[in-house]
Amino acid sequence: xDEFNNILHAVFKVPLEKIxxxxxxxxxxxxxxxxxxxxxxxxxxKFGFSFTMDEVINAQTVGDVRAVVLKRGKNNG
Amino acid sequence: xxxxxAHRTLSDITIxxxxxxxxxxxxxxxxxxxxLSGDFNPLHVDxxxxxxxxxxxxxxxGMLLGSLCSRMVGMYVPGEKCLYLRxxxxxxKPVHIGDTVKVLGRVASKSVSTxxxxxxxxxxRDGEEVVSGVATxxxxx
Numbered sequence: 001x002d003e004f005n006n007i008l009h010a011v012f013k014v015p016l017e018k019i020x021x022x023x024x025x026x027x028x029x030x031x032x033x034x035x036x037x038x039x040x041x042x043x044x045x046k047f048g049f050s051f052t053m054d055e056v057i058n059a060q061t062v063g064d065v066r067a068v069v070l071k072r073g074k075n076n077g
Numbered sequence: 078x079x080x081x082x083a084h085r086t087l088s089d090i091t092i093x094x095x096x097x098x099x100x101x102x103x104x105x106x107x108x109x110x111x112x113l114s115g116d117f118n119p120l121h122v123d124x125x126x127x128x129x130x131x132x133x134x135x136x137x138x139g140m141l142l143g144s145l146c147s148r149m150v151g152m153y154v155p156g157e158k159c160l161y162l163r164x165x166x167x168x169x170k171p172v173h174i175g176d177t178v179k180v181l182g183r184v185a186s187k188s189v190s191t192x193x194x195x196x197x198x199x200x201x202r203d204g205e206e207v208v209s210g211v212a213t214x215x216x217x218x
Contacts, residue, residue, distance in 0.1 A: 034162065037191040037193055037215070038162075038163075038193070038213075040188065040190060040191050041186070041188040041191050041193040044186075044188050044190070044191075045186050045188075050188065050189050050190055051188075051190040051191075052190060053190055055190070056190050056191065
């Protein structure tokens with residue numbers, strides 16, 4: 001999931017070494033509603049699938065988003 | 078110029094679709110943009126000054142050209158429902174007063190879940206690319 005972390009790093013400016021699945025929006029200052037949409041959009045492009053609206057709304061942590069990518073992404077390595 | 082924005086829904090918009098228009102940049106455009114932006118840099122507004130530079134004559138403000146990206150996304154793709162989120166621009170060649178640029182827009186990506194669309198924009202003068210960039214917009218539905 002290096003690509004996932006790289007996208008998260010690029011969008012939210014989180015140092016790669018500090019990325020973990022337990023991070024929430026409260027832990028990431030750059031995680032606002034617009035950047036979150038950019039994040040989802042970039043993941044969709046990279047991993048070749050579309051999130052559902054429920055998946056976008058219900059994700060509470062980085063791990064929740066990663067789980068969707070692992071489950072449905074076409075290139076999730 | 079038709080002043081009515083295209084009315085498009087997300088499902089209407091397809092990756093790869095294109096739109097284009099042309100614009101000749103006039104003396105009054107540059108003067109109006111200088112007043113609008115407050116950028117009276119002599120390279121744009123002082124012919125005698127510009128003549129002494131490597132360009133030989135006045136340049137059109139880069140951001141005047143950039144404003145044509147606003148027309149692309151606000152009027153063509155996606156049009157009426159556009160909310161402008163982000164824009165990249167690269168100014169590749171100087172553009173002068175009297176030049177005509179053809180502005181091409183191509184839908185590069187579309188996210189159904191976020192309604193975010195990326196439009197690659199290229200501006201050509203006599204077939205040569207002078208400006209390129211990517212507009213990121215959201216469709217308000």
